[in-house]
Amino acid sequence: MIADTPPVDVLAAVTPALEPAFRLDQLVALSPERALYKAWDRALKRFVALRLHLVAGSPGREWFLRETETLAALDHPAVRHVYALGEAAGFAYRTANWIDGESLAEAIRRGVRPIPSVMSIVRDLLGALEHAHAHGIIMRRIAPTTLMLDLAGRAIITDLRYSNWCLAHAPADFGPGAAFGAPEVRGGGAGDPAADVYTVGALVYFALTAQEPAADPEAIVPPRRLRGTIPAAVERVILRALRAAPGDRYFTATEMLEGSVADAGTFRAPTAEPQHGESGFERRLRRALGDDYELLEEIGAGGFGRVYRARDLGLERDVAIKVLHPSLTADLGVVERFQREAQLAARLRHPNIVSIYDIGGRAGLQWYTMEMVPGASLAQLTATHGALPVDRVVRMLDEALSALEQAHALGLVHRDLKPENLLLEPDGRVRITDFGLALALRGDGRYGGATSRSGTPQFASPEQLLGEKVTPRTDLYSLGAVGYFALLGRPPFEGPTVEAILAKQTTDAVPDLHAERPAVERELEVVLRRAVASRPEERFPTAAAFRSALRDATGGWWRRLWKLLRPD
Known part of the structure; x- marks a missing residue:
């Protein structure tokens, strides 16, 4: 991440200027005007991310200070927390939480992300956007190089330099990462919540396919053509978020979050007809299953409940999911026996016995997954x-x-x-x-x-x-x-x-x-x-x-x- 460097004498002055308060352990990123260190805060006795602006009196200094104010205005787990802002020996600096992990760009170099982990990223990002929009902040662009994934896979936004609060100081051109900004903000437009919906759609597209979406929304290749295991419901959400006209996208981050849950919660394609009965159970089941499985079709039903063909999104294979009827799970004795017997049955390994893979329960539902025969x-x-x-x-x-x-x-x-x-x-x-x-x-x-x-x-x-x-x-x-x-x-x-x-x-x-x-x-x-x-x-x-x-x-x-x- 170390790019063009400032003069050597500038860097040489950093350590003595900050040494009383911080121990600078590692230079992580460097550009002509900025530097990022992993540092030890001597007073608070913890690691921090120490970001410096090196050139006093430059237009970039005001930009740096305004971005710091923007970050400090937000308090959300998916946005980097600013601890302090200060100046020393002509340098401006801010401290923030240190994130052990890697950027999305670094993770993608190893290959596309597992589908369940990407859906978790979607929730993190949309939650952060809801919080930011409530404070009047439009992020406008989130690049894979500045979106961090911590060791638990949680997404954390670290860069708001192109947000609407920084428009007076930021250049109109996004430069690298322009594909992750909506068309209407690439030339300097302030944007609205629908613009941030676009940037989330672009990030999800990238995480699932390892390719940036085309700059022209009309030329974007549907993600399932690049990775056939992406659920059709997820593709629908992505393509709606990446539509050219803001009015054709999800109106807000909240709507996109609700839409992604509702759309992914049923294996039927959306229609103009209202859905009744069965789809309600399927939506409930999909929400209970989370991001682990995509329901494909119902293949059986009886007094015990239902059986579905589903896609295990982590292992990318088809499985059968047997779901007990909610009326049965109301009996705790049934639930306990069901879990105990499934555990015993899972010990069976025989070519003429259907293998049980997993057992689970959430939101009042109980199920087990087994081999699809x-x-x-x-x-x-x-x-x-x-x-x-x-x-x-x-x-x-x-x-x-x-x-x-x-x-x-x-x-x-x-x-x-x-x-x-x-x-x-x-x-x-x-x-x-x-x-x-x-x-x-x-x-x-x-x-x-x-x-x-x-x-x-x-x-x-x-x-x-x-x-x-x-x-x-x-x-x-x-x-x-x-x-x-x-x-x-x-x-x-x-x-x-x-x-x-x-x-x-x-x-x-x-x-x-x-x-x-x-x-x-x-x-x-x-x-x-x-x-x-x-x-x-x-x-x-x-x-x-x-x-x-x-x-x-x-x-x-x-x-x-x-x-x-x-x-x-």
Whole structure:
């Protein structure tokens, strides 16, 4: 940052002039008339930024003093604080808070900024502008070289030399950094709050793309063309702030702040139609999620809440966000169980289990983020295509049992295996989702929510429907019922009420698979019948035993040979 230098004798006189009050530790920046030191204030015993004006009697001296008055008029965490103004041996100086960090320009040399951190910068800047405008100060231009980012990533404005309070002393031309001033102030115009909206838009554009916006607003390249992961809602905010006509921008910093929150709070494009219902929940969720995620689309809903496809803006990848319904989070017991079960489920690492990435809660909402799985659920596939091929069902069951082996070994029972919770990728691989959610929503070990929340008692074991203790064999029952569903296109036990379903379960009135679908071998049917036995002790003892029996019934070498040799 050290540019053209003043005469050596001038600098040589600085230290003795200021040494009684300050220890000058580091020369940070230097120009023909100004110098910036990191200094130690001996009286206050703290580091300060010591800015000097070196040339007495020059026009720049009055400019320096007026800028100092402007900075001192503001008291905001995103504006550098002035502590004192003084003169010594012909030098004018001011002290201000020392900022450990780097300028935005320095940070961008390493690459574009993460999207969440840029949104934090937006809030810092707009908050500072609201404060400045309330004091009659228009900043007019904020350059990346003078916008500091502290070690926590907070933005701090350090230079107000081109503000409207300094117009009588500042040159009309901004020089370097002109792209960060609105067109109407580049030639010396005083500007208004909309001009500062433009400079924030330009800074955000630069932080997200590492490129200055074109000087002509009409020639500005939309930022998503330069960085495709920028949320569309953020791009809309930037481009509105950078419009050529002041009246077409946000009118004030407050309006831009409110607009950015509201626009980024919904994944739907703004329309002239008033928005109702669903968008209100989405806006609330987006505000709760902060700058970490961009909602893209709703992909599922149920009594538990909703599932969204979202963009993780920090890691720049798509994720699924499952949000509990606010009526459920009103119960602190549900929230505690939900958090505890999500923590346990997050320990699972298996190729056939959907990974949980994070759990969060804010503003009365609770959610967790998980891996975004391409493909469709078993329920969706059967609704579209009907019953699945036998070999595909066998593979699905085999992979699901492998996943249950690991989960049960960790003491985790799913409790709610059903077609909606088995996702099938395009290559056929199955992924189990929602581990632990059932217990969180239905505390006390009861399955009382089967009718009121999940709506799928057809896949619950008899002991669940009766409110008895669940064990790993409970999951094996549910998976067996899912196998019937995949092969027949319907659950093995159906009825208009839970009681009717339970009556069929307890009499073991299982459909004749082979009779309804001859492609299902008797050996496979025997395995599935055992899996859905009404008494837990009659089922397979473990997922490994179920899987072994499944493989013996469908995958033994002698059986494959027999299928090849038998006559048609």
